[in-house]
Amino acid sequence: MRDLQLSLNQTQRVRLEAALHELQTVAPAAAVTVADTIPVNDEDNILKGHGTSDQDGEVVATLCGVVERVNKLVYVRTLRARYKPEVGDIIVGRVIEIAPKRWRLEINFSQDAVLMLSSMNLPDGIQRRRTAVDELNMRTIFEENDVICAEVRGFQHDGSLHLQARSQKYGKLERGQLLVVPAYLVKRRKQHFHHLEQYDVDLILGCNGFIWVGEHVVVGENANMMENKLNLSAEVENFTPLETRKHICRLANAVRVLSALGFTLTVELIIETAEASVSSNIEINNMLGAEFYVQTAEREVKRRADLLRKKSGAR
């Protein structure tokens, strides 16, 4: 909300404030700011974790964020912090360096992630020995600045983060745009790759807050990557079809609006937002205007209220 870069008129401001107030009451967040007291039961023995401090017998937050409780441990999870990887996370990253036998990737973690040549399937899919020749040809697979998606494999003993890409679905992402949102907006789910068939668009919600919206690529076509590349330079007019591009832009703007409002990004919500913009005849670039922000906030209020009603009804 803080970085909402638009000018609202009087009614829009009132409506937005009302919607946000409503959100607060629908789901009172366990969010704290610095110097807020965190309510704890004194009889329990609690462990003070990150972002907490003892002040006159009270547990006080030293960071802004959400209070998390795991058994006895109480800590504050900051929202605007960098991404904290967990094993198995699907991430989208950008290659920043090619080192011997490995690529270094920027993934919004406190250090660069490492993707070893030996922990990925080569694009042709054939099992090969990782020879010196492969090593010399690494740049034909991923170059600097390439956007790729991979999975978190684990931490090495020296604390560095290793990735793996042992499947056809991982690899280079082309023909689309990368959006960067705060990592806390992407929740870990079963599915992070989404092929939206009705739009012919691939949507990848990286756990690190890097979101890829691009033209759909059939899995296994990566093998033809090299040929494609040759075509690319020869035939510049090999662009994404306009219809698909419209869908990509609409979905990307939906992500931008939702992340600016601080709503958790799920594929359902993104599609719903994009569809809502179509049904209310809002042009793609006007999705970033003030009116659509307010509408999105109001729609989210309604959605959460409905959800709450259903829950209480079920009980």
Next chain:
Amino acid sequence: MVGLSEGEKHFIRGGIAQDLRTDGRRRLQFRAISVETGVIPQANGSARVRLGATEVIATVKDIVQIEVDPAAAAEINAKLTVAVQIEVVVVMRGDDDGEETRKRQRWGEERGCGDDGRGRDEPCGRLSWGNQAFFILIKGKFPFLLIVAQLQHPCLRVEVLKNFLLSSVLHCKDAYSVVKVGQVCWDLYIDGLVVSSDGNLLDALAGAIKVALSDTGIPKVNVSLSATTDEEPEVDVSDEEFLQFDTSSVPVIVTLTKVGKHYIVDATSEEESQMSSAVSVSVNRHGQICGLTKRGGAGLDPSVIFDMISVAKHVSRQFISVLDSEILAAEAAG
């Protein structure tokens, strides 16, 4: 300083060719603009302009300057000093390579602004080079990344802002007619601050200066001349009475960035990284061209430039009206 992959670059170029850019805009559409006035209470006038993720603040400070040299002062009724500062955290993306860096360094040395060794540091060098097309450097205040342009400097590179600001001063005759020409003159200090940069800085800065000038109140000045001309005149600056600049004829700058065969307005920094060249045209309300500058390595055909100028004229009309309505809205809110 994040680069883009070939795939993304291709996508951006394709979007521009198909008239649908990555954020859904068409080629000649601006991002959402928002304007606030009076953001700096210490200044006589100030404005904050946001153009998408680009955010700039401009302030105007006016000081009555007593000219000791009447010959020089007779020429100018108001002196202008423009300084633009870029926040150190603002990372400017550039399409630079080793050659550019070396050029930059040479450029810095020629102007004697690298003598403390700091000027040659990479980020400072990049920032100054990125802006030298519009501002010239007088003092190598590199720790603050201060870029200063002074009107009297005989350098063609400031043509755009020079014309831009000259016309803005020429249209506030009421304001300085109260000051005795030849002895006292206004000294206007215009400062720009780039808070965050996502492309199209020049247009945003020019817009911010225009709004800041419209927000500026010039105090009424009474000059009582003493009997002997040698003595300094007595200047009485009023606290209550203010004169406003008439900024309706202050021009705006429209930058057309050429990517592939087409050109776009209000390029984001990602789009700017794909540009072959960019033409900044400063146009006033009447469609008169007040300044023109070009950057980028690639050459332009004269017919293309004329075409760009006519497009810029057309676009500027909308931009001025948007800016004017935003000024009115900001004044009403303030």
